[in-house]
Structures are given as C-alpha cells and as structure tokens.
Amino acid sequence: xxxxxxxxxxxxxxxxxxxxxxxxxxxxxxxxxxxxxxxxxxxxxxxxxxxxxxxxxxxxxxxxxxxxxxxxxxxxxxxxxxxxxxxxxxxxxxxxxxxxxxxxxxxxxxxxxxxxxxxxxxxxxxxxxxxxxxxxxxxxxxxxxxxxxxxxxxxxxxxxxxxxxxxxxxxxxxxxxxxxxxxxxxxxxxxxxxxxxxxxxxxxxxxxxxxxxxxxxxxxxxxxxxxxxxxx
Amino acid sequence: xxxxxxxxxxxxxxxxxxxxxxxxxxxxxxxxxxxxxxxxxxxxxxxxxxxxxxxxxxxxxxxxxxxxxxxxxxxxxxxxxxxxxxxxxxxxxxxxxxxxxxxxxxxxxxxxxxxxxxxxxxxxxxxxxxxxxxxxxxxxxxxxxxxxxxxxxxxxxxxxxxxxxxxxxxxxxxxxxxxxxxxxxxxxxxxxxxxxxxxxxxxxxxxxxxxxxxxxxxxxxxxxxxxxxxxxxxxxxxxxxxxxxxxxxxxxxxxxxxxxxxxxxxxxxxxxxxxxxxxxxxxxxxxxxxxxxxxxxxxxxxxxxxxxxxxxxxxxxxxxxxxxxxxxxxxxxxxxxxxxxxxxxxxxxxxxxxxxxxxx
Numbered sequence: 010x011x012x013x014x015x016x017x018x019x020x021x022x023x024x025x026x027x028x029x030x031x032x033x034x035x036x037x038x039x040x041x042x043x044x045x046x047x048x049x050x051x052x053x054x055x056x057x058x059x060x061x062x063x064x065x066x067x068x069x070x071x072x073x074x075x076x077x078x079x080x081x082x083x084x085x086x087x088x089x090x091x092x093x094x095x096x097x098x099x100x101x102x103x104x105x106x107x108x109x110x111x112x113x114x115x116x117x118x119x120x121x122x123x124x125x126x127x128x129x130x131x132x133x134x135x136x137x138x139x140x141x142x143x144x145x146x147x148x149x150x151x152x153x154x155x156x157x158x159x160x161x162x163x164x165x166x167x168x169x170x171x172x173x174x175x176x177x178x179x180x181x182x183x184x185x186x187x188x189x190x191x192x193x194x195x196x197x198x199x200x201x202x203x204x205x206x207x208x209x210x211x212x213x214x215x216x217x218x219x220x221x222x223x224x225x226x227x228x229x230x231x232x233x234x235x236x237x238x239x240x241x
Numbered sequence: 242x243x244x245x246x247x248x249x250x251x252x253x254x255x256x257x258x259x260x261x262x263x264x265x266x267x268x269x270x271x272x273x274x275x276x277x278x279x280x281x282x283x284x285x286x287x288x289x290x291x292x293x294x295x296x297x298x299x300x301x302x303x304x305x306x307x308x309x310x311x312x313x314x315x316x317x318x319x320x321x322x323x324x325x326x327x328x329x330x331x332x333x334x335x336x337x338x339x340x341x342x343x344x345x346x347x348x349x350x351x352x353x354x355x356x357x358x359x360x361x362x363x364x365x366x367x368x369x370x371x372x373x374x375x376x377x378x379x380x381x382x383x384x385x386x387x388x389x390x391x392x393x394x395x396x397x398x399x400x401x402x403x404x405x406x407x408x409x410x411x412x413x414x415x416x417x418x419x420x421x422x423x424x425x426x427x428x429x430x431x432x433x434x435x436x437x438x439x440x441x442x443x444x445x446x447x448x449x450x451x452x453x454x455x456x457x458x459x460x461x462x463x464x465x466x467x468x469x470x471x472x473x474x475x476x477x478x479x480x481x482x483x484x485x486x487x488x489x490x491x492x493x494x495x496x497x498x499x500x501x502x503x504x505x506x507x508x509x510x511x512x513x514x515x516x517x518x519x520x521x522x523x524x525x526x527x528x529x530x531x532x533x534x535x536x537x538x539x540x541x542x543x544x545x546x547x548x549x550x551x552x553x554x555x556x557x558x559x560x561x562x563x564x565x566x567x568x569x570x571x572x573x574x575x576x577x578x579x580x581x582x583x584x585x586x587x588x589x590x591x592x593x594x595x596x597x598x599x600x601x
Contacts, residue, residue, distance in 0.1 A: 132326075134322065134324070134326050135326055135328060135329075137287055137313070137326075138320075138322060138326040138328075139328075139339070140312075140313040140314045141285055141286075141287075141313055141314070141316075141318060141319075141320045141387075142314075142339050142340030142383065142384070142387045143314050143315075143317075143340050143342060143387055144314055144339070144340075145312075145314045146314075149314075152339075153328060156330050157328075157329070157330055
C-alpha cells in the first residue's frame with residue numbers, strides 16, 4: 010500500500026480513516042436526527058427546551074471541552090467508561106470508536122437543526138391526508154414527511170459528514186492521535202506540521218481534504234437540485 | 242347511517258352537535274367559522290371531541306364513555322380537503338394509488354375512477370402541472386380509491402377561480418349514483434349545495450339549528466335568515482323522456498302524472514340518452530306564476546301544481562308549489578295580493594327552457 014499516488018502508508022491510513030469516521034458518523038447521526046428532528050418539529054413536550062440546549066451545546070462549546078467531557082464520562086476512569094471496561098472489557102477512549110463518538114457529538118447539532126427545519130416546512134395537512142387515506146404514522150413518515158424534507162435531510166447529512174472530516178479538538182482530546190487508529194486527516198496534517206521537512210506532505214494532505222469536502226458539497230447540491238426538479 | 246353526538250370546545254364557542262345522518266348526500270351549511278369543518282374533523286379523527294359518540298354504519302369510531310377512539314388511519318373515512326392536499330412529490334397516478342388497500346375489494350376500481358373523473362391524460366403529471374379542477378378531481382379520486390365508508394367533502398365549490406366552482410358538481414353527482422355511500426358536503430354556498438341535495442343540516446355557532454328538507458327549513462325564519470339574500474335554486478331529479486337532436490331540445494319528465502318539461506340541450510351540456518337520470522336546476526326568481534294556462538307565449542314550460550306554503554323572505558315571498566315535485570317560486574307581495582294566491586290555490590308555473598341548467 011506504500012506510495013499509492015505518491016502517498017505513503019501513514020497518509021493513506023489517515024485519508025481512509027477520516028472517510029471511515031465521517032461515514033460512520035453520518036450513518037449513526039442520521040436515524041437519530043430523523044427521529045429527534047421529527048419529535049422536535051411536531052410535538053411539544055416537557056423538557057423540550059432543555060433537550061434542545063443540550064443538543065446544541067457542542068456547537069457553541071470549544072471542541073476540546075466536548076472531548077474533555079466525553080473523556081470524563083466514557084474514559085477508562087469515567088463512570089460509564091469504567092463500567093463498560095470492567096463489565097464487557099470494552100475500551101472506548103483512544104480508539105477508533107472514540108473518534109466516531111467525538112464526531113457524532115460535534116456534528117449532531119448541525120444535522121438535527123437541518124432535519125428539524127426541513128420537517129417543520131412540511132405541511133402537516135399532507136400528513137393528515139396520508140393518515141386519513143389509511144397510512145399509519147410510520148408509513149406517513151416514510152412516504153410523506155421524509156421525502157418532502159429530503160433536501161434538508163441530505164444537506165444536514167452532508168454538513169455532519171463535512172464537520173466530521175474537519176473534527177480536530179474533541180478527537181485529539183478523547184481519541185488521541187494514534188497512527189492508523191485515530192489519526193484522521195486534520196490530526197495527520199497537524200502532526201506533519203510539527204516535523205521539519207514535511208511541508209510538501211502537509212500540502213498534499215491539505216489538498217486531499219479540500220478535494221473530499223468539495224466533492225461532498227457538489228454531490229449534495231446535485232442531489233438537492235435533482236429532488237427539487239422532481240418536485241417542480 | 243351516521244350517528245353523531247359530540248361536544249368539542251373551540252376558541253370562541255363550543256361545537257355541540259347531536260344528529261343522525263341518513264344515506265345519500267347531506268349538505269352541511271353555515272357561515273364561515275361556524276364549526277362545519279370541526280364537525281368533519283371529529284368524524285375523521287383529526288380533532289378529538291371532549292366527550293361524545295360517533296358511529297358510521299353501526300361501527301363505533303369514537304365513544305368517550307367506553308373509551309373508544311379509533312386512530313385516523315383505521316377509521317375508513319374519506320375526507321376531500323378544500324385545498325386538495327395532493328402529495329406534491331408524487332405523480333397523479335401515485336397520488337391516486339396511495340390509499341388503495343390490498344385486502345379490501347373497493348366499490349370502485351382504479352380504471353373506473355380515472356375514466357369517471359377524466360384523469361387518464363394527466364396520470365404521469367405532478368400536481369403543480371395540472372389545473373385546479375384536475376387537482377380537485379384527483380383528490381376526489383384518491384379518496385374514493387381508499388374505499389371509505391363515508392365521504393366528507395370540505396368546501397368542494399370554493400375554488401378561487403369562479404369558472405371552476407361548479408365544475409366538480411357533476412362528478413360528485415355521478416359518484417353518488419355509482420357508489421351509494423353517505424356523503425357530508427360542507428359549503429357556505431347555498432345555490433351550489435342545493436344542486437347536490439335538498440337535505441341540509443344548518444350549523445350556527447357550533448350548533449345544529451335545523452336539519453331536514455330545504456323546503457321545510459325555509460319555513461323557520463331563524464334558519465332561512467342564514468340562507469341570506471342569495472338566490473334560491475330548485476334542484477329536481479328528472480329522467481330523460483325523449484331527445485330531439487334537430488331542435489336541440491331534450492324533454493325530461495317525472496313519472497307520476499306524465500307532465501313534461503322541455504330543456505334546451507346544448508352540446509356543451511352533454512348528450513343525454515333516453516331514460517337517463519339527471520338533475521335540473523331552476524332559480525326561484527326565473528319562474529313566473531299564472532292562474533291559467535297561457536297559449537300565446539314563448540315560454541315552453543308550464544307546470545300545474547298546488548300551493549302548499551307561502552313564506553316571507555325579506556321584501557319578497559317564497560311560494561312553495563307541489564307539482565309532483567316541490568318548486569319554490571319567488572314573487573313580490575304585490576303580485577300575491579293582485580293574483581289572490583293562497584295556500585291550496587291551483588296554479589301554473591311558467592319557466593323558459595333556457596333558464597334550466599342540467600347536471601348528471
């Protein structure tokens with residue numbers, strides 16, 4: 010695997026790992042965001058504003074703080090982390106899972122916000138019409154709410170994907186900077202910058218991260234345009 | 242049979258309705274904001290009454306005492322919304338097929354619906370690509386295909402475009418002929434409602450203040466006040482007796498006493514076949530009264546009947562005549578006293594064949 014397109018194995022690992030973390034992060038966030046976004050858009054319940062603030066907290070907190078809090082809770086000395094380790098032998102902090110979890114926490118507010126706004130725009134009258142025609146709540150959600158909110162859902166997912174690609178602070182605090190396990194692109198770029206003589210390697214990785222972000226954004230724009238064309 | 246006994250608090254008033262609706266079409270009439278739509282929402286399950294009871298054809302949909310509240314999706318209620326509410330991301334065909342139930346054998350097939358409502362040429366179109374009238378028909382077809390036990394129509398004549406307003410009317414009449422399910426039609430437009438049915442339920446401030454035949458409701462001043470100054474339409478079920486393509490006159494009549502009514506039948510009003518049932522509409526102020534048959538006159542229709550009621554309506558009078566069917570004629574007080582008409586008088590009703598509108 011060395012020297013593929015001029016990248017050495019460390020660089021390739023960082024690229025692949027970044028994409029893997031971002032894909033996992035999007036796949037985990039999406040169903041939760043669909044569920045929570047729908048609840049937030051359609052229902053009023055006690056504690057709604059508290060849940061809302063909690064979801065949005067990572068958006069305004071420095072990512073390092075988020076990482077530190079995660080470490081406090083899920084680290085090997087944290088109350089959940091300690092229990093997971095003693096009961097199941099499961100170590101979370103400073104592993105690939107930690108990188109994914111850090112990304113999920115940091116990008117979740119973005120995807121929930123987008124999904125929720127998109128669902129609020131869906132006419133509840135159409136959902137009523139669907140239920141009167143005999144479709145239950147789940148079928149109505151899948152065939153009316155989600156398709157009509159799709160542009161917002163896609164852009165939210167892409168936003169989460171992109172935020173995950175760029176995640177640095179929470180990841181380095183909670184998952185560390187372990188080559189091949191938690192060293193994603195931004196961490197690799199940071200590590201290269203510390204080493205003299207790695208200027209061109211740093212630039213290569215910077216270009217790669219720009220290209221990935223650009224492709225993701227273009228794809229989402231194309232998708233959304235296609236859906237809108239379909240609708241109008 | 243629909244049995245309703247509900248209490249639903251609303252912002253400005255309480256909707257309290259305790260009525261039984263029989264088969265066929267019942268018009269729900271009342272001013273805007275009187276609780277008509279709330280009534281439909283309770284039947285469909287979109288609104289939940291504080292207390293009460295709702296059953297359709299013996300099946301209980303809601304009963305606050307027995308704690309029964311069938312979910313909206315299982316009520317089998319057909320609701321055609323004022324704005325149609327077609328799914329914008331689906332083609333007309335997908336919209337139509339949305340509510341088709343796998344197990345149930347519908348009273349009407351998909352093919353029948355698209356032919357009946359004239360939707361075949363727009364099946365692949367999206368809702369925004371079709372006209373307002375087509376959207377309304379698609380919404381109606383979609384509801385019919387969900388094989389409902391009852392059909393609720395909310396303001397079907399309230400399209401913004403005046404030329405569209407009555408376009409849906411013949412389709413509703415055809416549907417009623419084809420599948421006999423009870424229909425509740427909400428409207429604040431009396432002439433259009435009367436073209437569908439003479440059986441009305443009048444709602445005011447959330448309560449039903451009159452329910453029955455239109456001609457009987459007219460006698461109650463508190464009810465007839467709500468009808469306002471709008472024109473009164475006679476809507477009569479008839480059967481085509483003969484057609485005459487040369488003179489473009491169609492002769493319709495009713496069985497009992499062999500009297501005939503001539504109507505002009507433009508091609509635009511459709512080709513009618515002998516024996517076909519249809520509805521004819523005549524405005525109450527388009528009919529003249531005469532104490533004897535008049536021969537030297539261009540008016541083709543002269544129908545003989547007996548005056549059953551005389552009802553004051555503002556500055557004019559409504560004369561109800563039984564001619565084998567009921568006919569309301571609007572005349573002035575002056576005419577009445579001049580002609581000496583009273584209850585029981587035998588009288589001729591004169592109306593021009595061009596004054597008659599037809600649907601069916």
